[in-house]
Amino acid sequence: MTMASSSFNEGDDAQGNDDYDDTEDQTDEFVNKNKGFEEAENSERLYSKVKSDEEAYTLYNDYAFRQGFGTRKGKRSLRADKTVRQRFFLCSYAGFKNKGGVEPTAYKKTDFRTGCKASIQFDVDKKTGLYIVTKHNMIHNHGRVPVSKRHLIRSHRKVTEEQLAMLSSLTENGVPVAFAVRVLKHQAGGEANLGFLKSDAYDALAGIKKTRLDGFDTKQLLNFFKTRKANEVDFYYDFEVDDEGYLDCFFFRDGRMKIDYDAFGDLLVHDTSYISYE
Numbered sequence: 001m002t003m004a005s006s007s008f009n010e011g012d013d014a015q016g017n018d019d020y021d022d023t024e025d026q027t028d029e030f031v032n033k034n035k036g037f038e039e040a041e042n043s044e045r046l047y048s049k050v051k052s053d054e055e056a057y058t059l060y061n062d063y064a065f066r067q068g069f070g071t072r073k074g075k076r077s078l079r080a081d082k083t084v085r086q087r088f089f090l091c092s093y094a095g096f097k098n099k100g101g102v103e104p105t106a107y108k109k110t111d112f113r114t115g116c117k118a119s120i121q122f123d124v125d126k127k128t129g130l131y132i133v134t135k136h137n138m139i140h141n142h143g144r145v146p147v148s149k150r151h152l153i154r155s156h157r158k159v160t161e162e163q164l165a166m167l168s169s170l171t172e173n174g175v176p177v178a179f180a181v182r183v184l185k186h187q188a189g190g191e192a193n194l195g196f197l198k199s200d201a202y203d204a205l206a207g208i209k210k211t212r213l214d215g216f217d218t219k220q221l222l223n224f225f226k227t228r229k230a231n232e233v234d235f236y237y238d239f240e241v242d243d244e245g246y247l248d249c250f251f252f253r254d255g256r257m258k259i260d261y262d263a264f265g266d267l268l269v270h271d272t273s274y275i276s277y278e
Contacts, residue, residue: 027070027145027149027150027152027153028112030145030146030149031112031142031143031144031145032142032143033114033142033143035142035143036139036140036141036142036143037140037142037143037144038138038139038140039067039118039138039139039140040138043133043136043138044063045059045060045063045120045133045136046133046134046136047132047133047134048132048133049130049131049132049133050122050130050131051129051130051131052131053084053087053131055131056087056089056122056131057071057073057089059133060089060120061089061155061156064091064155064156065150065153065156067144068144068145068146068147068150069091069092069093069118069140069144069145069153070091070092070093070145070153070154070155070156071089071090071091071092071155072089072090072091072092072094072155073089073090074087074088074089074090074094074119075088076088079126083124083126084124085123085124085126086121086122086123086124087121087122087124087131088119088120088121088122089119089120089122090116090118090119091116091117091118091119091140092113092153092154092155093112093113093114093115093116093118093140093141093142094113094115094116094117094118094119095113095115096113096115097113114141114142115141116140116141116142117137117139117141118137118138118139118140119135119136119137120133120135120136120137121133121134121135121136122134148192151191151192151193151194151195152197157195157196157197157200158195158196158200159195159196159200159201159204160195163184163195163196164204164205164208166180166183166184167180167181167184167201167204167205168205168208170183171205177198177201177202177205178198180201181194181198181201209241218246218247221247221250222239225237225250225252228252228254232254232255233255234253234254234255234258235252235253235254235255236252236253237250237251237252237253238250238251238252239251
């Protein structure tokens, strides 16, 4: 028996249902858009209980992998005290990219969504905080992803901490990212067992560099420069980062400094590595 899905209230939490980046899904060409499927006659997840939003998503996402479809986080419904009342997770083919549910005649990125209604609803117990599955819509208006291609589904791909540490170690020692991915793929016994694609590796490594560059002192300094540049016509700044993404050096100049340099030719250098020599 398939349970009907709950409607989303416009007054619910402002969080949308687009945290899933479907532009990177690699399975669309393998999915039959002309024939849907039903996951099962009866839901094996109905009335399941978990402790958190993360566990709720993992419960549905792991189930979805076995069934052959991807998932996306849907809306949350909040109580007056801002605690979560309901949480929804959707099939990755749910809805449409463009408003109104009508396919556009021209667009830059392919929208593979089909308006699928498959979803799961968790009600959150106010006293215990447990997430309880209360409704599960199991009917899809598209086909399943073949078993041999399910490792390509976006919501089921992830670079683990151990894999990221290995990628970082290899690339920091001069190994190209593509070759580092091939090393891990060989160790895992093939792409299907690796758990991510080369593009995911590039994104994960870029995330590390961004985190390093966003250190508190560095971020505060660059924000200071941006503010001055926005307010002062003669202000100029530039900076460089090293191979690991850390701030290596920076240069700035305001209007008064330019006048002084034109007149005297003096240059003041700040050595940011002086502490290293103590």
